[in-house]
Amino acid sequence: MRKSSFFAFAALALGFANADAQPSAQKFSAKEIEQGRYVAIAGDCAACHTAPVHPGEKPSGEMAGGYPINSPLGAIYSSNITPSSRYGIGAYSEAEFARAVRSGIRRDGAPLYPAMPYPSYAKLTDADIHALYAYFMTAVKPIDSAAPTTNLPFPFNIRTSMRIWNAMFVDEQKIAADPARSAQWNRGRYLSETLGHCSTCHSPRGLMMQESKSAPLSGGPLGSWFAPNITSDKVSGIGGWSREEIARYLSTGSVPGKGQAAGEMAEAVTHSFSRMNPADVQAIAEYIATVPAVRDDSDKQAAYSFGHSANFETALRGDSKPALGSKLYSGLCAACHGRNGDGSPDGTIPSLHHNSTVGASRSDNLVSVILHGVDRTVGDRHVLMPGFGEASFVQSLTNAQIADLATFVRQTFGPGDSVTEKQVAVARTGSSFSIILLVVRSAMVLGALLLAGIAFWRLRRTSGGKTA
Amino acid sequence: MNQVSFNNGDADADVVIVGSGVVGALIADQLAGEGHSVLVLEAGPRLDRADVVENWRNFSFERRAGNDFQGPYPQSPLATAPLYWPANDYIELSGPDGKGFKQGYIRAVGGTTWHWAASCWRHLPVDLKMKSTYGVGRDWPIGYDELEPYYCRAEEAMGVSGPNDPAQQSPSDRSKPYPADMIPWGNGDEVFAQVVNPHGYNLVPIPQGRMVKPWQDRPACCGNNNCQPICPIGAMYNGIHSVEAAERKGAHILAESVVYKIDTDENNRVIAVHWYDTNKVSHKATGKTFVIACNSIETPRLLLLAANERNPNGIANSSDQVGRNMLDHSGFHCTFLADRPIWLGRGPAQSSCMVGPRDGPFRSEYSANKIILNNISQIHTATKKALAMGLVGEELDTEIRRRAAYGVDLSISLEPLPDPNNRLTLSKTRRDGHGLACPDIRYELGAYARKGYDKACEQLEHIGKLFNAEEFHITTDLNANNHIMGGVIMGASSKDSVVDGNCRSFDHANLWLPGGGAIPSASVVNSTLTMAALGIKAADAISRELAAA
Known part of the structure; x- marks a missing residue:
């Protein structure tokens, strides 16, 4: 029964997709497109979807994917998200686009690996999703070349089990404004929790690699790096940083006497924070400075x-x-x-x-x-x-x-x-682009989930057979 | 990608390159990138930058003040290079100006661009036509137009910063801009330009193999001012960068492997070179194409050492020109205290240079020159002098400060003409660690450059007056500038030249001798960029040969 309902859902989704208007027919205003460009910067899409060019190599193109994330299991490649109908997302309707960004489900129904930070993007407003769609469909140049396929060995190649994980850990409920706080703080919270996806790296993770809800932003391992505690604790966190220093760090990557951005944080500064409006960076700083303090008792000084x-x-x-x-x-x-x-x-x-x-x-x-x-x-x-x-x-x-x-x-x-x-x-x-550790660990957990799922299904089938 | 094959310690490759300096490394990088198997045999050891930096920092005040740039580099006892603190007499110098030919070069993986100022000058178009224009020296068998694209590629390969304002270029005949605009000038460069340029000396930015922004994986220059003996941060181009790039493309480098013998077949094609390893065991490398790029001293030395039955006067030496026409920009210094603060020592070691006297009709009579504002911190010199004055305490400090601010050091380069009598031969008495004959060099500056010296002194005295110079001094002893050229000279005819316009030996169709040794006219500018351009030109020619075979 569960299976058949799943297939019914899938068929429904497919039918819905076919019925949807083709994106090329849609018209977007210049303002929407510009807003989308900004949302793409704030979400740092390019960090993964535009492969960096090394000396002597041919560039694959803006948003054309192909950034290899080298793992002990093999390379995981970011996808082509240009509006190429054949190789990119050109055929995506806005609803399909929203589903991919917020829920991590591709147009063909296959789940994405959570290297894509959709658990954060889940809470994006409809307006931002719409603008992002407008930007990708009209302002990004379609590049008709396939990003290399990710071929992880079994059981890591089974994406389906991501659905279970999504159901358990992805919360798509929108962020309600806190009327007790300033508009600036609320804007900062929205940016930090959605597009900025700070928690993807800075929150510790639970057994199933889900982000911790009990001690958010208190630090997490990231391949060979460690995304530090950025709560307001004066010893373990960044409570000793002024809001101006936090903003300066985000927009320039360097605060003398405090710290400098390297690794993936340097990428985030390069592609995203340094290109955001100063007011938005200030808003993020305003919010981050208020994140509840988490102290590690073994820390004695900042x-x-x-x-x-x-x-x-x-x-x-x-x-x-x-x-x-x-x-x-x-x-x-x-x-x-x-x-x-x-x-x-x-x-x-x-x-x-x-x-x-x-x-x-x-x-x-x-x-x-x-x-x-x-x-x-x-x-x-x-x-x-x-x-x-x-x-x-x-x-x-x-x-x-x-x-x-x-x-x-x-x-x-x-x-x-x-x-x-x-x-x-x-x-x-450890890979220099070390979200991989997250992916590998998730995949291992998923593999276990999948096996458990198969066992459960067999058990049900066996018992069902008995009753039939 | 083809790999070098090894069998019992012997090797076989498409291309066998002797020497891993800038020229050999650029060729290895290109040909390995094209998929050829490339073996590079290097006589010297592999170096760690930190060791050399620390060796220099641990040197005595005297050796640092005396610019002992050879000393910090570890050498293989089996493949020595010249040392002067104390002298190891690896090269015996003779002739009227032999003492002015004390060259410094490094035998190690990456070669002598470990210690250089990274000045990346081009020859002037007329430098390649000295005979037909001024009636002196030799013409090249190729024109500047043929060389120009290779200059561009060499600048790209080495990451050169240079003035993109044509008025500041020497020469301005360029098909592409520099990979990065000029390194910004310090106070000294600016002050000098203001004072001397109204008088035609034309102080211009030196094009140099470093940048003030990161370049590929190279960090930005942060102005340590000790380019020589070593850039401590790898911001300056070093041949080792090209060696590593070649290795990533599959080239195989063997360090401490000393080539001493060359086999030729009945058509006088090279079929193998033999090398000694550190245990003095001999091995053989066979290949399709052979490149010898060991600088203008070690290349002719090897060709002479490797004389065989068919080539009794040495490999590639039917013209009897191997080892002849030894060239360098024999130089001297002019020092004084200016009437205003100059503050030498900010930024790279060489940043600006007077090119006004680089060319003119006078070159039919006497040598051109270039005058480098030697941008090396004056603190050592100032301290030596202040101590000699017997000062102590605050007076000593004040005097060191004054001299460091006002002190000027100009480094002048002359252009000697190629002279077959300036000659490298094999020593009959001195042998290296492998028992191979050491080089002897006879050198005479010649009347043309000697007259150029006198003319340069007149210009320097004028410059001194412009600064109301105190303690004005011009050295009379010549110093070597380590821009070693000649030895396997390039020309149109196999009768009087060793290689053709692609640096291919006239005697052996598959032997290439690219680099400084081939340069037939010295000009007055540092030779490395021209060497690199000739290397890349040779690599293109080799590539065509391999494709045709």
């Missing part, structure tokens, strides 16, 4: 508050066999960050003391930044700290060397703990 200008140079020069970490620091880091770790006076090159990456309770981000570097563009300003992983143009370091270097930095400018070679080895295998 990440940005550690360290001071160091002086080890004199001792190093007198030492014929210096500790490897200090020698590597002097040889590879000091030329920019300074022998004292002070960075440049204008803050272009960050200090290493008073630096959230160095002072964080977990060393993941320090190790990741040494491995992968920093790559961030705001306007015409491109910030690039080279990485020291494989094929570095400066010097490729071994896991042991990175452990020594990171330990030296943690002990000279940060909380004083050590980084192990094994930790670096694990970080090195």
Whole structure:
């Protein structure tokens, strides 16, 4: 009975799709299209759907997908979301488009992997969805080339089980305005919880990889990186940051003396926050600054508050066999960050003391930044700290060397703990686009759900057979 | 992608390249990218940047003040390069100006662009027609128009910043803009331009292989001002960047592999080169095409060392020109204290240069020159002088500050003419770690450049007056500029030249000798970009040959 009702639903959905007006016939106002362009920026669609171009490679095109997310299970590719009828979303009706964005269901009915942050987009207003649709259908250039197909091995290739997960964890109820708060705060909440999808990375996840509702935005692992606690706690979170500092961080990626964006946060700054209206960025800061504090009792001081200008140079020069970490620091880091770790006076090159990456309770981000570097563009300003992983143009370091270097930095400018070679080895295998960890874990949970589902269905069928 | 095949320690590849410097690495990068199997044999070791940076920082004040740029680089004991602190006498110099030919070059994976100023000049069109225009030197067998597209590709490959204002270009004959606009000038460059340019000296921005914005995976230059002996952050182009790019495309690099012998067949095609490994065990590399790109000293040395029965005077040497026509921009310095603060040392080591005296009808009589405003921090020089003055305490500090601000160092390059008597030969007495003969070089500046020196001194004295110079001094000893050229000179005829316009040897149809050794006229500008352009031109020619075969 359950099965047949599912098929009936699917047939209904299909019929509905066929009956819907073709998008090309629709007319959109210039204002709607412009609003949609802005919604696409605020939602950071391009971060995944426009594959970055590496030197010597041919660009696949804006929103044409093909960004490979390398995982131990194989590459997962973002899809072509240009209005190409054959390879993109050109044939999608607005309702189908809304279903894909909010519910993670493709036009053909197949569920998407939650690498697409539809659990956040679920709460988008109809107006924003409409504008987004208008923009994609009219202003994005159709690109008639297929993004590579994602072929994960069994059981990760069974997308259907995502439906169960969706039913359990995706809440499509719209956000009700809080009349006790300012319009700015309410706008900030809407942007943060929907388009900004902050919680996708910054909220811890439960057993089924669902976002935690009990301690939202209190931090979560992200491949080799760790998306930090951004609640208002003064020790574990960013309660010590002013609203202006939060806004500055989002729009420029750098607040000297506090922290700099790297990894996926650098991508979010590059493609999204830095291009948003200052008023909206300010609104996000207004909301984020009020997120209920979550304290980790093992934290004793704020990440940005550690360290001071160091002086080890004199001792190093007198030492014929210096500790490897200090020698590597002097040889590879000091030329920019300074022998004292002070960075440049204008803050272009960050200090290493008073630096959230160095002072964080977990060393993941320090190790990741040494491995992968920093790559961030705001306007015409491109910030690039080279990485020291494989094929570095400066010097490729071994896991042991990175452990020594990171330990030296943690002990000279940060909380004083050590980084192990094994930790670096694990970080090195983590993809630089590390939503993958989420996907893989989800897939594993889904695999389990699927098996449980099959067992349940067999049980039902067996018992049904007996009664028949 | 074809892979190099190995069998019992011997190797076989489509292309065998000896030397992994900028020229060999760019060729390896291109040909590996086209799918050919590429083996690169490098005599020196693989380096870690941090070691070299720290070696330099740990040097004594004297070695740093004396610009010992060779010293920080670890060498293989089996493949030494010149050292001067103290001298290792790897090269024995003779002739009237032998002492002015103390070249610095690096034998290591990536080559000498580990320590360079990254100045990426082009020759002037007329530099390629010295004989027909000015009646001196030699003409190239190719014109500037043929070389120009390769200059563009070399600039792209090395990520060059240069002035996009044609008035500041030298030459302005360009088909494409620079990959990035000029590195912004510091105070010294600006002040100098204001003072000297009304008098025709034409101080212009130096095109250079670094940027003030990130370029591909290279960070932005942050002005450490120690391009030599090493860029500590990899912002400056180093040959190792091209080596790594080639490796990602499948090229195979063997470090500490010293080539010493070359086999040729009955058609005088090269069929194999032999190398020694670190255990002094010999191996053989066979291939379709061979490239020797070991700079203008090691390439002719290898060709002479590898003389065989069919080529008794050395490989590629039927013209007897291998090892002859050794060239460098023999140089000297002019120092003084200006009447206003200059503040040398902000930004890269070389940022602006006077090109007014680079060309003119006078070149039929005497050498052109270029005058670099040597943008190296004056603190070492100032400190040495202030200490010698016997000052202490606050007076010492004040004097160091004054001299660091007002001190000027100009580096002048001359253009010697190719002279077959300026010659590299094999030592009969000195041998390297593998027992291979070391090089001897005889060098004489020649009357043409000597007269150019005198004319340059007149210009310098004029410039000194413009700044009301104190302690004005011009060095009389020549210094080497490490722009080693000649040795396998390019020309139209196999009678008087070693290679043709594509750097292919006249004697061996599948042997290419690209780089500085082929350059037939020195001009007055740093030779690396021209070497790289010739390398890419050779790579195109090799590619065509491989496609035809």
